[in-house]
Amino acid sequence: MSRPVIYVISDSLGETAEFVVQAAKSQFHDSDLEIRRIPYVMDEQTIHETIQAAREEEALIVFTLVVPELQCLLIEEAKKAEVPYIDLMGPMINGLASLLQRSPKKEPGLIHKLDAEYFRKVEAIEFAVKYDDGRDPRGIMHADVVLIGVSRTSKTPLSMYLAHKSLKVANVPLVPEVDPPDELFLIPQEKCIGLIIHPEQLTNIRRERLRSLGLASGASYANVERILEEIDYAEKVIRRVGCPRIDVSNKAVEETANLIMDILKGGGATT
Known part of the structure; x- marks a missing residue:
């Protein structure tokens, strides 16, 4: 049978x-x-x-x-x-x-279109993790957007938020003692976003961060003079790159992310 x-x-x-x-x-x-x-x-x-x-x-x-x-x-x-x-x-x-x-x-076939979107998102998240905090400057050349700024300007949270929007994001910390990677000056200006913040707010954020780690709030990391030096250096790098800039002071991650996406679409102004 x-x-x-x-x-x-x-x-x-x-x-x-x-x-x-x-x-x-x-x-x-x-x-x-x-x-x-x-x-x-x-x-x-x-x-x-x-x-x-x-x-x-x-x-x-x-x-x-x-x-x-x-x-x-x-x-x-x-x-x-x-x-x-x-x-x-x-x-x-x-x-x-x-x-x-x-x-x-x-x-x-709509379910397979959704699958494709899902895998793009997973790929973007893996990319953000791999190229977080300037670990490998080679990622700059392959990113959809590169975020630059001093420590505690929400570069990593923004990278992950944008990755969930299927954008490949690399982020690079700007530190006076470290020259910015050459790749920053080889990509189109509009693909790079400079993140700036008010010195007073950054000081408070860093002091709170130190307290959460059980460290003294008077460390150099939260020192006002040191912060002003870092912000001044970051401003110079951002001007040199010639990229758009966003003031993240008092902005939620979602708000900043939306501004970044508007800039990438060509419809957003720097703030």
């Missing part, structure tokens, strides 16, 4: 439907099924041919078609041929449409 056959028909890859079939199959001990996936079905001829084959083999059809015309055709022809079928997506889409009071897009 030949193995029972299930035809999986989809207007995309058909992975979702096959996964559901495999999950259902696991509930039947020692079941021996043959699953034949028919992906990217966008024409009537393929549907007719698959239904004919399913009729001859007494097979079951499982489908995830979102184009209404193809859905209706498959159901109509399957009924005529007395071929059993299961619509995996239709009831769910109809249920969500009723719940959300909105019409579905009815576009094939």
Whole structure:
């Protein structure tokens, strides 16, 4: 006796439907099924041919078609041929449409577009981690945006926030004792963002940081004269690079990130 056959028909890859079939199959001990996936079905001829084959083999059809015309055709022809079928997506889409009071897009393959966006985001996050705090200046040449500024101007939080927007971000601390990497002067000016901050606020932030670490607040890191020196140096580097600048004083990370994205789009002014 030949193995029972299930035809999986989809207007995309058909992975979702096959996964559901495999999950259902696991509930039947020692079941021996043959699953034949028919992906990217966008024409009537393929549907007719698959239904004919399913009729001859007494097979079951499982489908995830979102184009209404193809859905209706498959159901109509399957009924005529007395071929059993299961619509995996239709009831769910109809249920969500009723719940959300909105019409579905009815576009094939959207889940894979979302997957692509997800992987771009993961790649951007890995990039931000790898090129955080000037660890490797080579990342500057491959970044979508490079953030420069003194310590505690939110470079790392901004990098991670922007990475979740699928932007590859490198950030470089500006320290008087360390020359800025040459790569900063080789990239387009608009890809670099200088972050500045009021000296008084930076002093308070650094002193709080020292206290949280259990260190004396009078250390050089939070010394006013040292901070003024660092800010002056950072201003000189930012002017030399010629890049846009944002004053992050009293700004939330989200607010600064939105300003950066506006600048990257060419519609934002420096503040």
